[in-house]
Amino acid sequence: MATESKQELGKRGEQLAAAYLESEGMRVLERNWRCRHGEIDIIAEDGRTLVVAEVKTRSSRSHGSALESVSRVKLARLRMLAAQWLSGQPRTYESVRVDVVALERFAGDFSLRHVRGAI
Numbered sequence: 285m286a287t288e289s290k291q292e293l294g295k296r297g298e299q300l301a302a303a304y305l306e307s308e309g310m311r312v313l314e315r316n317w318r319c320r321h322g323e324i325d326i327i328a329e330d331g332r333t334l335v336v337a338e339v340k341t342r343s344s345r346s347h348g349s350a351l352e353s354v355s356r357v358k359l360a361r362l363r364m365l366a367a368q369w370l371s372g373q374p375r376t377y378e379s380v381r382v383d384v385v386a387l388e389r390f391a392g393d394f395s396l397r398h399v400r401g402a403i
Contacts (some may be wrong), residue, residue: 288343293389297341301385302326304396310335319370324365326385332378336366338402341387351386351397359384359402 290294302312317324326337340353342347362382371382384399 291400293343294339294341296385298325298339300353300387300394300396301337301339302324303365303387304398305335305337308398311361312327314369317365319365321368321370322361322365324362327366327369329377330381333337333382334366334370334377334380336369336380337383337385338362339385339387341389351384354402 298315302315304326305326306312306332310368311329312326312328312359314327317327322395325339326335328335328337338354338358340351341369342353359382363380367381372376375400381401384402386397386399
């Protein structure tokens with residue numbers, strides 16, 4: 285198996301995360317939504333809840349685990365980005381949740397950890 289670039293690994297992680305969230309009954313609305321303030325990896329609906337998901341994929345722990353790499357500042361920015369996204373939407377939600385989907389790949393296999401309501 286050829287070594288994946290960091291970008292390829294990240295893209296593969298986002299694909300796996302989106303498929304996982306759908307398998308959990310969520311509906312993925314957008315991927316890699318961008319505005320001038322930043323980017324949201326995955327925007328999904330979980331019933332009447334809007335879910336903004338940060339996806340982190342790692343192939344080593346040299347810089348900490350995938351989950352540890354998501355700071356409180358990043359989570360707060362995601363909440364602000366969710367408000368930005370919502371401002372352009374006709375639909376409304378009962379609540380907004382920020383999730384983290386952390387994937388790690390060692391020896392070819394991915395492990396996935398989903399933290400609902402990370403903040």
